[in-house]
Amino acid sequence: MAHGNYFTPEAVKDARCGIRRSVAQLMARVDTRDPAFPRIAEALQDMASANVELTEDTIAIAVKVGRRKHEEEQAKRHNVPERRSIVYYIRRGEFIKIGTTTNPASRLKSLMPDEILAFEPGGVDLERGRHRQFRASRVARKGEYFHKTPELVEHMRRLREQHGEPDPSWPTVATLGTGYARTKVKPGLPQPTSGEVATATEGAKLLQMSKSTVQGWVHRGLINAVGRDDKGRPLYYVDHMRFMIERNRAWQNHKKHRTKDATSVPS
Numbered sequence: 001m002a003h004g005n006y007f008t009p010e011a012v013k014d015a016r017c018g019i020r021r022s023v024a025q026l027m028a029r030v031d032t033r034d035p036a037f038p039r040i041a042e043a044l045q046d047m048a049s050a051n052v053e054l055t056e057d058t059i060a061i062a063v064k065v066g067r068r069k070h071e072e073e074q075a076k077r078h079n080v081p082e083r084r085s086i087v088y089y090i091r092r093g094e095f096i097k098i099g100t101t102t103n104p105a106s107r108l109k110s111l112m113p114d115e116i117l118a119f120e121p122g123g124v125d126l127e128r129g130r131h132r133q134f135r136a137s138r139v140a141r142k143g144e145y146f147h148k149t150p151e152l153v154e155h156m157r158r159l160r161e162q163h164g165e166p167d168p169s170w171p172t173v174a175t176l177g178t179g180y181a182r183t184k185v186k187p188g189l190p191q192p193t194s195g196e197v198a199t200a201t202e203g204a205k206l207l208q209m210s211k212s213t214v215q216g217w218v219h220r221g222l223i224n225a226v227g228r229d230d231k232g233r234p235l236y237y238v239d240h241m242r243f244m245i246e247r248n249r250a251w252q253n254h255k256k257h258r259t260k261d262a263t264s265v266p267s
Contacts, residue, residue: 030059039073040066085123087130088166089156091115092227095145095197096152098134100127109171111228116166118156140198143235145227189223192239197226199233203241217244 043062090113101107204211225234
């Protein structure tokens with residue numbers, strides 16, 4: 001055992017030359033390469049604190065105690081259930097969302113789906129593969145929402161046959177009761193025709209406008225979220241953003257004409 005190993009109990013060290021010669025031979029019986037060595041050293045330190053003389057027998061007891069603690073820790077570590085990742089298929093309104101999670105109960109509670117349609121074991125790689133597979137029916141260019149096409153419906157049917165029905169305990173609008181207010185189109189906004197959704201950042205970039213403008217509409221309650229993406233960011237109808245742009249443009253033109261008419265009145 002090296003003198004500098006910090007696991008070496010202080011009780012067997014000499015202030016000037018490390019391990020005392022009187023116990024060096026006994027300490028040689030402890031293998032510092034043993035995976036349980038940290039726990040063995042703790043047992044030796046406990047013995048030293050209790051003024052137990054370090055002999056061949058007491059060191060052997062410390063080795064047994066340390067290895068037992070190490071084995072118990074390893075057993076607990078390996079008995080922890082692995083958090084399996086799944087790719088889920090849910091319906092929100094008229095759209096299908098394909099996402100992934102390791103905690104379906106928590107994730108679906110935040111999404112509040114109208115219906116859980118299917119699932120399959122897999123992680124981010126599989127999720128991206130499904131996004132590519134059904135990209136032709138994507139609602140937004142980079143989103144996770146898809147139109148309910150026959151191909152997607154058939155795919156989900158095969159998943160239910162292969163993996164069974166989704167867990168009935170996973171939250172949906174129906175299972176959470178009437179406390180959930182369904183997303184509705186706000187008064188004054190038209191019914192969306194394209195069904196395209198985007199975050200505030202994506203919508204601003206798509207429509208070549210300022211992100212703060214979209215955030216202002218949200219803050220004043222002029223548009224409302226209709227879902228969330230895989231990172232939990234609110235999604236809004238792009239049609240509603242376009243409507244707000246046109247409405248603002250019409251209002252600016254109206255103000256401009258009023259100002260022009262006022263200045264043209266004879267004094």
